[in-house]
Amino acid sequence: MAAIETASGRKAEVMGKPYRPMMEAIARRLADHRRIAVVGDQAATDLAGGA
Numbered sequence: 180m181a182a183i184e185t186a187s188g189r190k191a192e193v194m195g196k197p198y199r200p201m202m203e204a205i206a207r208r209l210a211d212h213r214r215i216a217v218v219g220d221q222a223a224t225d226l227a228g229g230a
Contacts, residue, residue, distance in 0.1 A: 202228055
């Protein structure tokens, strides 16, 4: 992480599902789609993110 921050000159923002700003960005991008599949490795976070 430090190498990426140094190379980019920016501080990284660490996030994970269901991080609201990330999920809102995904929702905007997929707004025109009727059916969306969510695939993941942890049911609790993946289902919350899919909702």
